Amino acid sequence: MMNATLAPERPATTAPVDVLTIKDLKAYYINEHFGVRREVRAVDGIDLTVRRNEVYGIAGESSSGKTSLIKTLAGAIRPPMRVVEGSVKFDFGGKHIDVYGEPAKMQAARWQHLSYIMQGSMSVLNPVRRIKHAFNNFAYRHMGLDATAFRRRVESHLDRLGLDASVLEAFPHQLSGGMRQRVTIALATVCEPEFIIADEPTTALDVLVQQDVLGLIKEVQGRLGSSVVFVTHDMSVHAAITDRLAIMYAGRLAEEGPTQALFDRPQHPYTAHLIASLPRIGDVSTRKSLAGKPPSLANPPSGCRFHPRCPIAIERCSKEVPQMLPSATGGRVACFRAGEVSMQ
Amino acid sequence: MNGYLTYVAKRFGQFIFVVVTGVTLAFLIAHFSPVDPIEQTVSLLTNFGSTDPRSVEILRQSLRELYGTDGSLLEQYLTFWGRVIRGDFGPSLSAFPTPVMTIISRALPWTVGLLTLATIISWVLGNTLGAIAGYFRNNRAMKVVGVLVMAMQPIPTYITGLTLVIVFGFLWPILPISGGAQLNLDPAMTWTYIQSVITHGTLPALTLVLVGMGGWFIAMRSLVSNIVTDDYVVYAELGGVPSRTIFSQYVARNAMLPQITGLALSLGNVFGGAVIVEFIFNYPGIGKLMVAGIYAGDYSLVLGVTTISIIAVAAAVFLIDILYPLIDPRVKLG
């Protein structure tokens, strides 16, 4: 949206447009059971943008709120979870959608512009219907094709992803885990959407299949020029596939930046810890684990939420909340002692 | 297809197992009866006078074989099986000398027709409403339906039936409350006769539907409200699949499967309900036959009805079992 006038000779589609803009997003689980009100602040004040044609990674421990964040940005939350503040806006090639302002528009855009590769894809396909019905249900209405042409389109798409057309006639339980994941990737990309959310798509797969699936996602993304938000706790997967990376801790962003720079010079002590705990070939020293547990989101610590476990915390960290500010690596970081982190 | 045949064979084995167990149980109960049914029955019969000695001898013989007085226990058991397989329970005492099997086969179609219709209607209605109530949890109308069904569910069959008799037989007499069809009509495929059968069957069927529906409704509603949080439903919602498609092809279709198994499991109880309903509405089925047989002290008839109803229920369960793989693709065949 900014560079079109500066570089008129470049086609508009290659300009670094922000496809997704999240502003000060807060989404809480609000429970009232047996008269006691409980708030779980799963997403607590997040700003971020995802550009066109990039793989944006989100990393964090299991209760860091990363799954809640992507559910919220996909407009997929249900009670008792609620958006309390902030906005989520998409720009699909000039078509602007405010996820929480225009739910009907968002609903119509699903799968055509925004698709999803879900965690636990073993169980995302209807167990009692053949695979072809999934394609019909999800994609048919967006394609504007008659039934035969649609079928041909789906078959050629499957073929490009290395899948035989016969999977269309199979039931989910007749396919292996890897096959099923390939089928869901095919399903998520058949409409050539601008934006794909991938929620731990490789977690339940064995290592060889993982490589295969990662390669497939990267390849399809490259071909379509889509943006992918890739969520996983596995830092080595992020290193392999993402262009930019955000680190989440206890419902907030800790750091964000180009993946390579983040791995080379982490600015936040938590990022440094995550990277340091990766195994490295030839390194035989024991990994140091952090003291303590991830904080409860129902009752988070004051100030910087990482301070109780932080090896370099100072008094200020427990009193003030650090803001996300530009960092030395070209990204952003929320730490009063940013840059003082050492990778032992 | 071969796998399916193996599956059917296995289920058939189970069917035989149930029948053998049930018939053996009936034999043992009859056999260890503390009263001697044979002489008691014969004396009851001869009290009426007017019977020729030959038919009395046939009755004596059939009772002896059914209840067992000749030979060892095993021999008696085998003779009993011979009777069951031939479908020959001897002459009935209360309608002497008509064979028990003739009476039963006259009554069986009434019960089978009534139960089949009522069971299918209550299953379909209960499950449909339950699925809608589970999927559209916050719909006002469905909440009202839910409360009504919950309030009606625990009311016993007898009370539901009697209430219908009072309402539609006395307060607003629009439906017949007794019998299976008008008595002066010939049972034939004429429109008047069919109409009469339908109007006579309405209240008994309605009773069974009202009593049976609630269980399906409640089970289905809770199944559906669990399934809506399953991954494939959440995924379809994220995919913008129209909610009508999600409801019918994702939610209802999956929730239906355990309910079909439940239907097979419930048939024994459904049959029990028929006994009281046929009693209330004086309906000419085998439930009423059994009660009448007990009142009349008709041993052969009671034993015959028990045996036949055990076999009939097992056969119905078998039928549902072999149809099930056609609906659920995940059943392990073979």
Added chain:
Amino acid sequence: MFKVLFDLLRYNREFLLGTLLILIILALIACSFFAPYGENDIYVVIPDMPPSAEHWLGTNSRGQEIFWQLSISMRNTLMFGVVVAAISRVIAIVVGLVSGYIGGRTDQIIMAVNDTLGALPNIPILLLLVFVLRDQMTWPVLALTAALLGWTHDSRLIRSVALSLRTREFTRHAAFSGMRTGQILFREHLPYVMPIVFFTTMNNLIWAIGLEVTLSILGFSDINRPTIGGMIYWANAHSAMVAGIWWWIAVPMIFVVILFLGLFLLAMSVNEYIDPRSRLARMGA
């Protein structure tokens, strides 16, 4: 435990209503111990009197006060239900826990037998037994028979929970620490299935009482032992509906509905308490 009950009473309307209905029934039963007449005494009051200040629920054609008949009948009927439920609970718990704990082939065999018994129609078998035993069919015999027929569905439910407990860590700990199988089942697994046992007990009570009412209405139980079904039987025998003595038949019907509704509401609310997913749905609504 008491905290749970207290919370349920405070926040779950169905549980509260169910408890109140059952309390009404229990109060009625308590009255039976102060009955001025014997339970089988007839012609002790003026027959066929409608409900009035003197005769709260009226009197019947046999010269009995319906209130006192009702209270003693309710006691006998509930007693029958409790005995059936208690015996069949023991069978269901033992079969369910053992089958689930052992698993494998044994489990398959036990469940095949379980399902076979469950597939038999109860009423015809009971009627046959009633028929051959005649006067020797006393209520304890009937209760025992009903109990022997009425556990299969519940043992399957209990077994499915036991099956999931089998692979849990604490079961292995218990086994390694040398606890005997019986001890593991009784001390470690039983507490986990108790909520389901409670839920099935309510349903079983409804089933057993329904059975007793059915048999009594048909005249197949001991007619000298007043029960709810027996009251309806006597009313029918005297053609109470035709004679216009509607209270004779309406009173037992209303109270059996109160009893069933109470048990049903308790079962439903406890079931909801057990199943966290339906609880979640309630919170979201």
